[in-house]
Amino acid sequence: MINLVWLKRDFRVEDHAPLYYSQQNERPTLFVYVIEPDYWQLPDTSARQFEFIAQSLRSYAQALEKLGGYLCVRMGDVVELFTKIHNKYPIDTLYCHQETGNDWTFSRDTRVFNWCHTAQILVKQYPQQAVFRGKLNRDHWQRKATHWLDSPTLPPPSKINSLLNFHSGLTLLDKYSGNDSFTATEMQSGGIAEANKTLNSFFNYRINQYLFGISSPLTSVTSSSRLSPYLCYGVLSLKQVIKQATSLRVDKRQKAGFIARLHWHSHFVQKLESEPRYAIQAVHKSLLNMRNDEFDAQLFERWKAGCTGVPFIDACMRMLNETGWINFRMRAMLISYASYHLWLDWPQTAAYLARTFVDYEPGIHYPQIQMQSGTTGINPFRIYNPVTQGQKYDAKGLFIRKYIPELDHVPHCYVHTPWLYSALKTDQYDKPSCLPDDAARRAKHKISEYYQNHIDMTETQRVIKTHASRMKNKRKKSTQTTSAQLNLL
Numbered sequence: 001m002i003n004l005v006w007l008k009r010d011f012r013v014e015d016h017a018p019l020y021y022s023q024q025n026e027r028p029t030l031f032v033y034v035i036e037p038d039y040w041q042l043p044d045t046s047a048r049q050f051e052f053i054a055q056s057l058r059s060y061a062q063a064l065e066k067l068g069g070y071l072c073v074r075m076g077d078v079v080e081l082f083t084k085i086h087n088k089y090p091i092d093t094l095y096c097h098q099e100t101g102n103d104w105t106f107s108r109d110t111r112v113f114n115w116c117h118t119a120q121i122l123v124k125q126y127p128q129q130a131v132f133r134g135k136l137n138r139d140h141w142q143r144k145a146t147h148w149l150d151s152p153t154l155p156p157p158s159k160i161n162s163l164l165n166f167h168s169g170l171t172l173l174d175k176y177s178g179n180d181s182f183t184a185t186e187m188q189s190g191g192i193a194e195a196n197k198t199l200n201s202f203f204n205y206r207i208n209q210y211l212f213g214i215s216s217p218l219t220s221v222t223s224s225s226r227l228s229p230y231l232c233y234g235v236l237s238l239k240q241v242i243k244q245a246t247s248l249r250v251d252k253r254q255k256a257g258f259i260a261r262l263h264w265h266s267h268f269v270q271k272l273e274s275e276p277r278y279a280i281q282a283v284h285k286s287l288l289n290m291r292n293d294e295f296d297a298q299l300f301e302r303w304k305a306g307c308t309g310v311p312f313i314d315a316c317m318r319m320l321n322e323t324g325w326i327n328f329r330m331r332a333m334l335i336s337y338a339s340y341h342l343w344l345d346w347p348q349t350a351a352y353l354a355r356t357f358v359d360y361e362p363g364i365h366y367p368q369i370q371m372q373s374g375t376t377g378i379n380p381f382r383i384y385n386p387v388t389q390g391q392k393y394d395a396k397g398l399f400i401r402k403y404i405p406e407l408d409h410v411p412h413c414y415v416h417t418p419w420l421y422s423a424l425k426t427d428q429y430d431k432p433s434c435l436p437d438d439a440a441r442r443a444k445h446k447i448s449e450y451y452q453n454h455i456d457m458t459e460t461q462r463v464i465k466t467h468a469s470r471m472k473n474k475r476k477k478s479t480q481t482t483s484a485q486l487n488l489l
């Protein structure tokens, strides 16, 4: 009999519960990662995410080998592959981390665990965030989360009892099985060494600029921690990063701002875990049909390509397309612009953004998308003015000029509003379909009319009870001295 460690989004050897606990018995262990072609066909997945995973898995294989373990990579359906393995090497226990993914991964997990049950294989699943399965009362979440985050982290095992004595199938990582070629030319690299390098540079130097720099797309590239892809694919342990951050001797406000966001990670993922509908439908049931009667495909294409005619929006989208990352405020502005100014329903825009993000984490992504699109029914409308945002966070227009060379010749006073510059030819850079102020006015009118006529307050109470943070009042007090970004939540 063997142990099977099933890797999903957890490519590290430190604080890795499945790896650690699988070595507490005498059985040899097989470490498996399965490339699932059906997953990589989904509209919210992309080649850039696969590339990051492939890099991280290669580095994981090296780390495992140092402990005496070897990695097996296969491509196909997980249940079919596990059945084959089980026929050859009977599996006693399947060890894995709990995953809060999209609808597809949830049904895949259900199939795998049902199969284990039928084949009488024991399943040991461990959380890697402060996220809890099953019906959860939000009043108790904070206490449970604190308890879990305070519990000790696990060391890597000193030695691995491996079934294999060689890595198998690593070359499959060179063969992406998805349906797009959406790679990012300048994306962050995956792997344990890269993760540690990023973490160390942030903790040793960059954290001092954290709250000053995170709002602008220019400065956030270095001021923000840039840990998101390492956290979402489990190259770093969230718990370990929180513990390390807590013991840092740096400016208290910078440290508190960073740690607060690490806690938000689990707070948001818990929303999707508690209500998986978040990924497919408006969470407030009265708002299910708010935007579904009109979807302008042409506007959608212009938004995706960074060609809406509004320079700050377009520069942000082009940066995202090229690098696979942009800061929080600009993500919020991009989706808000699509949902309000362009009145595009969020499921398609959310899938596109997910595909652009190397750090796509469904549990953060969908709740954020719905908050910024006004479909939770409990968050205030966030209709950003892209011109004033641009003037505030890119006062000199450097960011715009970096990503929109068509505007090189436009005088500085028009760089945020080129539609006012009469010498601009439309074959160089399009005019917006509707001026931002007019589009915002129209959206406010539509949304308040819809809310007035359709909102069911019982449903609003249900959403508050299930999902709202119980930290609200405390947080409001503390934000007065920290960052304006906190107010967005």
Ligand SMILES: Cc1cc2nc3c(=O)[nH]c(=O)nc-3n(C[C@H](O)[C@H](O)[C@H](O)COP(=O)(O)OP(=O)(O)OC[C@H]3O[C@@H](n4cnc5c(N)ncnc54)[C@H](O)[C@@H]3O)c2cc1C
Residues within 6 Å of the ligand: 214, 224, 225, 226, 227, 228, 229, 231, 232, 258, 261, 262, 263, 264, 265, 266, 268, 326, 327, 328, 329, 331, 332, 335, 357, 359, 360, 361, 362, 364, 365, 368, 369, 372
């Ligand atoms: C529409 C929208 C979609 C988003 N989708 C994702 C996503 O798919 N994956 C993702 O990791 N983040 C997502 N975010 C949250 C946030 O933008 C990113 O976590 C952040 O920009 C990543 O950069 P960083 O690691 O340098 O962040 P830092 O500011 O350095 O934060 C450190 C970590 O805290 C967590 N964090 C930060 N902000 C938030 C937040 N608002 N909510 C929850 N956790 C947070 C992340 O794990 C992040 O890596 C989204 C935000 C919006 C508005």
